[in-house]
Amino acid sequence: MxxxxxxxxxxxxxxxxxxxxxxxxxxxxxxxxxxxxxxxxxxxxxxxxxxxxxxxxxxxxxxxxxxxxxxxxxxxxxxxxxxxxNGVGTCPHKDHRRQRRLVQPAFHHARLPGYAREMSAQARAVAGAWQPGRTIDVLAETTKISLRTTAATIFSAAPAALRDSLATDLATLEEGVFRRMLLPPPADAVPTPAKRRYDRARTRSRQTISRIVAEYRADDTDHGDLMSMLLAAQDDLAAPGAKEAKLSDSEISDQVMSFVFASTDTLGKALAWALHLLGGHPRVAERLHAEVDAVLTGDAAAFEDLPRLEVTRNIVTETLRLYPPGxxxxxxxxxxxxxxxxxxxxxxxxxxxxxxxxxxxxxxxxxxxxxxxxxxxxxxxxxxxxxxxTFGTGARKCVGDSFGMTEATLALATIAARWRLEPVPGRRVRAAPYALALGPKGLYMRTVTRAGQGARRPQR
The missing domain is CATH 1.10.630.10 (Cytochrome P450)
Structure with missing residues (x-):
């Protein structure tokens, strides 16, 4: 260069x-x-x-x-x-405007209420399985929430085994990218054990995504998820029937790969950081608990609660300032x-x-x-x-910024309505920047049940 x-x-x-x-x-x-x-x-x-x-x-x-x-x-x-x-997040300028037009409808504000129901449901399911007084691996649990939300909102019809396999491979790939980015050719081609794991994960993850796309294409059913939206996407600026008017299977695979990584890894880490910070700032945690008790009245957070979850949203924003995933x-x-x-x-x-x-x-x-x-x-x-x-700026600003903020806010509020997480004495938590997304290392916390105030809302 x-x-x-x-x-x-x-x-x-x-x-x-x-x-x-x-x-x-x-x-x-x-x-x-x-x-x-x-x-x-x-x-x-x-x-x-x-x-x-x-x-x-x-x-x-x-x-x-x-x-x-x-x-x-x-x-x-x-x-x-x-x-x-070559998805919307990584493609060069020459491809970006067309891809953005095709992908943007999947993240339209009108679709967020549907996504939000799954976000809250998955946070409630994962946190509901915790036991009082137990020590949990916070990042593993928050990643589980984001992974299940990803599966429900991006490809809800895909078999669970494929979703789990993809999550495992993405973790291997993210870890490998940081090591490889500083290796010049030909050192980056040396078949070390880490390089072989990386290559296997890359091949397997691509095969998994391609299989999911093919099954969706063959099924031809609108499942109300992001994958269905991508398959139906139409570029109104392209000539009718033109090849570039729709996303190819290869392009859909690239978009899905990027979305799965962003929604699973980055959001899981952001939520883990928020819980860690709250554990060290009890007064802020008290204000969060007071807010969720007043707004949620014992239920999981819902899309219509967002305007009143001001403290929760500010906690998420400040967490992302201190520890931006990207x-x-x-x-x-x-x-x-x-x-x-x-x-x-x-x-x-x-x-x-x-x-x-x-x-x-x-x-x-x-x-x-x-x-x-x-x-x-x-x-x-x-x-x-x-x-x-946090989400970039300009035309390349993250296409899923509202999606991410909605998921993180609803998940944090849903957890806080039921639990208080306490730091484990003697455990050192530190930032682990040796990956694409900035996450915490060594984050274990103890679960403490808390009773929310007010009457429980009717189930939706």
């Missing part, structure tokens, strides 16, 4: 050949947080790769909005495409351009880290503090434009 280091400040500490790889691998989050001290744009070296890290929110916004010049690409996305394919984004410049008044050559890898920007003290007061009230309307006005990049 074109070298960017001759134009911009290079972060200190680069080693011969390795560059900043060791520091990045040792603690990626700390490494990223250190970069703004050296400027708004800083060059880093990861082995053979040079990348330009954009640290200022206004410049990050420019990169993410101008998706023609700053196209999807770079060391992270090139690797993630290996298993996610903590690292990469782009590649398609032409010579200007950024921050300086020339950036074509072929430059550009990095935007929502995690880094969310932790800047000049953007957020006391940024390391868990403070859901910063998202209350009167305080949120003071947060600079572009400072919240």
């Amino acid at each position: 074109t070298q960017a280091g001759h134009t911009f400040v290079t972060a200190p500490g680069a080693l011969p050949l390795l560059g900043h790889t060791l520091g990045f691998l040792r603690d990626p989050l700390r490494f990223l947080r250190s970069l703004p001290a050296f400027g708004d744009m800083v060059t880093i070296r990861l082995g053979p790769f040079d990348a330009l890290v954009v640290c200022a929110p206004e410049l990050a916004r420019q990169v993410l909005v101008d998706d023609r010049t700053f196209d999807k690409g770079g060391f992270l996305f090139d690797r993630s495409r290996e298993f996610l394919g 903590w690292l984004l990469t782009r590649t410049t398609t032409a010579d351009t200007e950024l921050g008044g300086r020339r950036v050559p074509a072929g430059t890898d550009v990095v935007v880290s929502p995690y880094q920007i969310h932790h800047r003290a000049d953007l957020y007061t006391d940024p390391e503090r868990f403070d859901p009230d910063r998202w209350a309307p009167e305080r949120a006005k003071s947060i600079p434009r572009g400072a919240n990049l």
